[in-house]
Amino acid sequence: MRLRRRLFSPSGAGRQAAEGAGAEGATEAAPQQPYDGAADQRVITDHLELVTPFEDLIGHLYDAMFAHWPFLRRLFPESMEFQRKHLEAAFRYLIENLHDPDAVAATFTRLGRDHRKLGVRPAHYRAFEASLCEALRRTAGPRWNEGMERAWVRMLRFAVAAMVEGAEAALGEPAAWHATVTGHDLRRADLAVLRVRPHEPYPYRAGQYASVASPHLSQAWRQYSIGCAPRPDGELEFHVKLTGRGGVSEALVARTRVGDVLRLGPPGGTMTLDDDPAHDLLLVAGDTGWAAVKALLQELAAHRVAQRDVHLFLGVRHPSALYDTESPAELRRRYPWLRVTQVVGEGPGPGEFGALADVVAGHGDWSRRLAFVSGPPAMAGPLVARLTADGVPAGRIRHDPLPDRA
Template identity: 60%
Template structure:
């Protein structure tokens, strides 16, 4: 039993550079670890070049694990590189790291990840680090890396354990598939069991056309009694999940839906007026928030929506939104067209924020492409909106911003 517990523990059995074995509760990196890791990042970066030997080692030692991953590993490799980047960028923010990887652990249940898999991953990473770093690698540096990794793994295991009472994923059937543009589809799916989520959150979708490949999409409606959930999917490239959902999915097809996550939700009490900023298919979570606000109206806040698009052809849900605005006097919608700022100038969206209204007392929700969200958040901060009152989904540097198969 003692050996079995060691094998199933997140850190696994002791290795040659860690003969004392992992502690039961892995401490996060201290200042010495941070200096070691950050002072020797050049040995293992760019992280994309660390990922290749890592997976080669893992699949060579445990060939059965390959079947848990999608056929194409390109997205997977990029995602794991983001995870390492996030860890090393946030060594001085342990609370944020723990919260992020707790959410990841809950989400990864849908991938079939178990405690023993983390030990397998650790062994492969240990060898990949040595191969990548070469002769300058040291026992002290390896231990610092393993403490950093194990703190993240501990949080993931805790997140998975806390979610044992909910399904790892939900089966759903597509009941309607509408092409709003050649590259954008609105999918309405009905889950086979009640799917708990809140307006403003997102969940990962998997199509049987691409097993083990999951991509995250925001729900575009508040929870409904009929169990139907709406998603807006924009094709981002050939042969990926978005292409399968836009071009090759029809009513009657089945999908799998991962657990809902995200903090871009409305509070129980709304004492401030709202500013909503959406770009592209970032309209989806904003549409869900408007749906919830409609159901909660009782002298609630006024809402201003800035809808950013390259041109009017990019406003794929314009007719619905115009009708929605006409019937709700508390809502004002302002389209913002154009995306390229003049040399040395502000973008059309930033310029609109500066010229239209004082936002410092508003509660802001921002959704859309990562670059647009980053620029909008920065502009709102400069205009006096406190960071605590600006809500948005994780950006591209966060490992929860794009979860594919088994990100460990």
């Protein structure tokens, strides 16, 4: 707590940070009033056109940071493209949600726990703050003023305080886990199912995801759903689809072999089952989103409550894309309490044809169910919007991160 008060004292925000990444305030700050995020949100959004689109701002930010503190470059992957997109998403999330400080704090507390795997330390945030201030001035030009900058700095410091708190709370767990690849099954030319065994216990729940890093790419991490419920032998399963050349997905699909050692970040995500079986379930999986739903089905089978009804919609673009699961008929035989509807997006095939969101909506009223949506953003986004519009409360829809979320 004392560290956070020193880091985030209100005086001289940009100036103190610019004096050095490791500098600390001379005195402790007085107790802070609750953060008025809505006021800063108004200031930032009223002048957002000065610093958007964010590409130039983020470019200037990293240019300044690496020029003043070149040693920080090692914390980032060789290609900065994904990092820039991630930071832009974080900025947008902050600005759009600043009126709800509790939600922002919860999100960035989790992010701080996760960032321990990168070797981020509190002093690095000071360098980031100074670089952001320099980038804001350079991007906005002469119309920029101290009031606008103070609003941005307060927003950043509020988020960073939550990240530091998350990192401190996680000191009792590893910053990252090492895991040996025990199986690499190439199901399609562009898709592999990996089995890995962590060297230390890896506590997680069915439906969660993990950040994964390959030894072939320094400091490059991508999130993948864990494709199994917790097992006695501790093994994990990841379903990885090739999404581009030169990235983590290519390293895992095309270059990884049994015996390689991957790194895993702490588990994340809220797409987990409630202990209270009050609601029947709607499960929707598309493409590699099947991994998370597969884990949920395994957990349901292990802790089955007879009166809980479960309906699974299994969406594929083409029948040949069904890469891991049994046929719907086999799934129904394995889980008698499960109803399965296969949905094919393109071309003739078994099951129903059409857009997944339309088919799901056409099967009835889901407003009393707990819904789980897992799959690529192009599928999950429209489906989450459709379920919400059809009366399913947002608090009862659990889904993978979408592009507009940090």
